[in-house]
Amino acid sequence: MSSSDPSKKPRPGPWPPAPDAAAMPPSSWAKRTGFRPKFSGETNASDSGQIASLPPPPRTSPKPRQPDTNLDLEAGRPRSIPTSNGEPEVVRVREKEKEKEKEKEKEKEQMPPVRKRRDSDMGKNLNGQATAGEGEGSRRAVRIDESATVDVMPPMVVDDDGIVARHAHMKYELRDTPGLVPIGLYGFQHYFSMLGSLILIPLVIVPAMGGTYEDTANVVSTVLFMSGVTTLLHTSFGSRLPLIQGPSFIYLAPVLAIINSPEFLGLNGNNFRHIMKELQGAIIIGSAFQALLGYSGMMRILLRLINPVVVSPTIAAVGLSFYSYGFPRVGTCIEIGVVQILLVVLFSLYLRKISILGHRVFLIYAVPLGLVITWLTAFLLTQAGVYSYKGCDSNIPASNIISEHCKRHVSRMKYCRIDTSHALTSSPWFRFPYPLQWGTPVFHWKMALVMCVVSIISSVDSVGSYHASSLLVASRPPTPGVLSRGIGLEGLCSILAGLWGTGTGSTTLTENVHTIAVTKMGSRRAVELGACILIVLSLIGKVGGFLASIPEVMVAALLCFMWAMLTALGLSNLRYSEAGSSRNIIIVGLSLFFSLSIPAYFQQYGISPNTNLSVPSYFQPYIVASHGPIRTKYGGINYVLNTLLSLHMVIAFLVAVILDNTVPGNRQERGVYVWSEAEAARREPAVSKDYELPFRVGRIFRWVKWVGL
Helix, strand or coil, X not given: CCCCCCCCCCCCCCCCCCHHHHHCCCCCHHHHHCCCCCCCCCEEECCCCXXXXXXXXXXXXXXXXXXXXXXXXXXXXXXXXXXXXXXXXXXXXXXXXXXXXXXXXXXXXXXXXXXXXXXXXXXXXXXXXXXXXXXXXXXXXXXXXXXXXXXXXXXCCCCCCCCCCCHHHCCECCCCCCCHHHHHHHHHHHHHHCHHHHHHHHHHHHHHCCCCHHHHHHHHHHHHHXXXXXXXXXXXXXXXXXXXXXXXXXXXXXXXXHXXXXXXXXXXXXXXXXXXXXXXXXXXXXXXXXXXXXXXCHHHHHHCCCCHHHHHHHHHHHHHCCCCCHHHHHHHHHHHHHHHHHHHHHHHHHCCCCCECCECHHHHCHHHHHHHHHHHHHHHXXXXXXXXXXXXXXXXXXXXXXXXXXXXXXXXXXXXXCCCCCHHXXXXXXXXXCCCCCCCCCCCHHHXXXXXXXXXXXXXXXXXXXXXXXXXXXXXXXXXXHHHHHHHHHHHHHHHHHHXXXXXXXXXXXXHHHXXXXXXXXXXXHHHHHHHHHHHHHCEHHHHHHHHCCCHHXXXXXXXXXXXXXXXXXXXXXXXXXXXXXXXXXXXXXXXXXXXXXXXXXXHCCCCCCCCCCCCHHHHHHXXXXXXXXXXXXXXXXXXXXXXXXXXXXXXXXHHHHHHHHCCCCHHHHCCCCCCCHHHHHHCHHXXXXXXXXXXXXXXXXXXXXHCC
């Protein structure tokens, strides 16, 4: 057909033009008529008007793989498309693709067998999305959003600590029961490796409340008891993931802010019991709000706002916020504190790949080993008389010491010796922690409101822990209903912690995810048996007394490592998103910077350099309620706003959640958490066995769809 036929109007070509179309000569017949070839995209016109296909151009760079829109994925065959004459035509699969498929099948047959998951042979990508099973042939494309498709990645293995390792490389998975002896050993290992997270918070807050060494020992025993009880409840009726419940560092900053409230600074007598009762009341009300958030279904709505870009800076800000306490306390006995830090760093980094009997002992037990070696060193130095100075007594207050010689060495006598505490000798052999042991809780709305906001931050932390741990040990991520159920039970567990008087709420310990990845132990039974062992140890008063006798400088040195680890674990959530995206980089950077800068403004407001404050310098950031910039005629409002806006994690959460949910970005870029769908989870036996409630309790709550499968 001639191109000059006036009865036929030329069809416009595609816009914008394809990159390959630029290679055609401008005077070609295809260019003038807008002809769209079906194969190479490049055509030329001969003198006779016949179309001849040009040879394909040389490859310069690989093009991104585009999804084949002509394939009917549901029917498993090519989709019919209309031709120019209106007749259907079937697009055939190229022979090269068939050959590639055959080669892939041969490679799969030659590969060594891989340990398969019970009840399910499905893999997951980094964000928990299901991939095709081995028997389904070629890999499928999973729809991420309306504008992008990505190929599901095969199970990944990251050498070293195994933070991103798949569940197929775990020694024991969620429902595995290897035997009583292995379960007991692994369960004790799980808790012993997290000893620092369990005991360090009471060692900080009880002395800040004016408590004695006996009070510290009793609170430590109570924390161990409640950690065991709440862990059993969570693994049975919560998310059912092998996550240890305990005092989280999220509660430490608001607790210190309440302890240093203006009304408590002038107390006389037993400050510890009075402040503890105030804390109990605030924790109970805040925990009740968290339970309501979970069991009412409101958590499902909040889940839409929580993504890795929100979780990462929020949790990282928790660790970064305690820099004023860490090394300044280590400096009180520099030779002991620095040795403690160096030992933990040596074990966790330089000796982390050394295995003894198949276990990376130094990596798993870095904190306990460093603590034991440093304590023995301090014990030998104390017994050798290194810290004994003639005519000086460490029990005399520094203000009453007259001798210049003793004033110069009073810090070393007080903080380097290990015999200044009498907690071990004064502790009973048996003590049962009981509820309301410090008295009836006192309720104040302003402190309770602060704890309600903190419970939301705690829930955000738990969401990230649920997702990360499920990718390691379970067949699928939990459903939104299971997640809501877990958050609701955490609220109930925190109410119990408030009644027993641990000083903080009970929540999922973020460090638990790292422990699971390192130890390769994801068995629910192991964690439950370890919780039973912890309950038994908590009844032995001497255990709490020994832990309470750890010198403060060693506690501060361990906290430097724990807070650094918490910061890194928070930022590691970015692996579920596009960490290199400029959008995410700016959001995370702004969140972290303002989480440090805005609280600094509130903490320093109204304090002159010559102000004589009655609290130690490392506690001054937590007395902001008395001098903050917000000064309305309502004292309670001033207290709540000045306190909340001085908390680093609150600022990080607010900045991140606002920016991440208002700045445009597709689901893949944001790394939106992928949760299992309820209907699909009910149909798959593996998911049902992972998350269903025991003793057929789930049948009772079947009508409550938002707290179950």
